[in-house]
Structures are given as structure tokens and as C-alpha cells.
Amino acid sequence: MSVKAIIFDVDGTLSETEEAHREAFNKTFVEFGLPWVWSQELYGELLKTTGGKERMTVYLINHLNKPADQKKIAKIHKRKTEIYGELIARGAAALRPGIAALIEDAAKNGVRVAVATTTNRPNVDRLSEACFGKDAGIVFEVIAAGDEVKNKKPASDVFDLAVHRLGLHPSECVGLEDSRNGLLSCNGAGVPCVVSPGVYTLGSDFSEAAAVIDCFTEVDTVEKLNNLLGE
Ligand SMILES: [Mg+2]
Secondary structure (H helix, E strand, O other): OOOOEEEEOOEOOOEOOHHHHHHHHHHHHHHOOOOOOOOHHHHHHHOOOOOHHHHHHHHHHHHOOOOOOHHHHHHHHHHHHHHHHHHHHOOOOOEOOOHHHHHHHHHHOOOEEEEEOOOOHHHHHHHHHHHHOOOHHHHOOEEEOHHHOOOOOOOOHHHHHHHHHHOOOHHHEEEEEOOHHHHHHHHHOOOOEEEOOOOOOOOOOOOOOOEEOOOHHHHOOHHHHHHHHHO
8 A cells, every 4th residue: 555644753853853952951951050961872861751851850850869840840941942943943953864855755746744743843843944944834734743742752642643633544654763762652553664763763673663774765755665665
């Protein structure tokens, strides 16, 4: 069966945004006078927790043995989202190879494109403006974002929401992901998942994926994607 819709993860899939997120967190911590510094190594560990507020909570409790004041975390996170947006607007992240070509080819072939992400809507909008020069709502027919669902990835909520908004059966869609949490979320919604690991997710277990590829250039047309899934 040929794919009717492609559902993209954002962070790590559309773009290697994690370094910009890390930089935004660190800049925010400085602004708030906090002595927290997230190294690449630590951030790789913290990324096992999806969602920025959830990630800070885990850091406070597990790494600093401190109580996590959710009001303060929300305040810090709000500012982090602003700083992240500024970094992205300044060109801190580019699309991963193959992504732009696939989205263009999907439009030509009447295949619909959607987003299922744990990140919040403002982050999706800033990335889309910077990388596509267009609003996210113009590039993607459906956007399901982390701030709209109860449970973040690896729960299937955000993929369930994307599939529901597309009005398709999950098996008519394909999800593109870079992480194990994303793969579990996608599969949990019954959507076949193609994984291309990113810098922070290389070496994770992707054994349940429909396919694992080195680079999204391997699926930069709908035909290539269908061939990969049909194998
Ligand atoms: Mg991701």
C-alpha cells in the first residue's frame, strides 16, 4: 500500500536542533543566576526525558537532589523557549539532508505531511520560519505538538493526535523519527516508523522500526519511501 501521509518528528529529525536547545537552556540558566551547566555528555543523558520542563525536573531531582518547583521551572522554560526561538531565527539549525526534497516530492504526489512532536508549537513555528521561510501551518497540513497532549513520547498521544487530525488509518501513514522514544511513540499509535538516528541518538535500539536508514536522503522521494516500506 502506498503511503498517504508522512508524519515528521521535529527535534533531531527535521533538523539537528538539540545543540540549539542545549545552548538555550544554558543561556537561560545564566540569566536566572543558576549555576547549572549542561554539557553535551549530560544533555545526551537528559534527552532520555522528553519535554523541556520534564527534563529540568529530572535534572533537579536525580542530578542535584533538589526539589523541583514546577512554577519556577515553568518560568525558566518560558524564557528558554524565547531564547531558543532567537537562536533558530539566527540560523542555529538547518534541515537535515533529504527532508526538504521529501516534503516537496510529497506535495507533488498528493501525499500529506504532518508533524508529531514533543516540543511546543512556538519552537515548531520558529524552526519552520527559519528553515522553510514559511509558517509551519503552511508547510504542514497537520501539527500535533507536545503542549497539546497529556503524555509526551514515548507515549503514543502525539502520534495518535496527528493520525486523528489527518483522518486516516495509522497504517496509511509513516512516521519519520530519530530517537528510541520517538519510535516507541510512533509504533504505539500503530504507525510504521522509519528511523534515521541523529548525533544524540546513534547507537540506540531501533529493532522495532520498519526501517533504519543512515540518512533521510535515502527516502527523499515518496517512491523511495514506498519502496523501503514495501521491502
Ligand atoms: Mg526527535
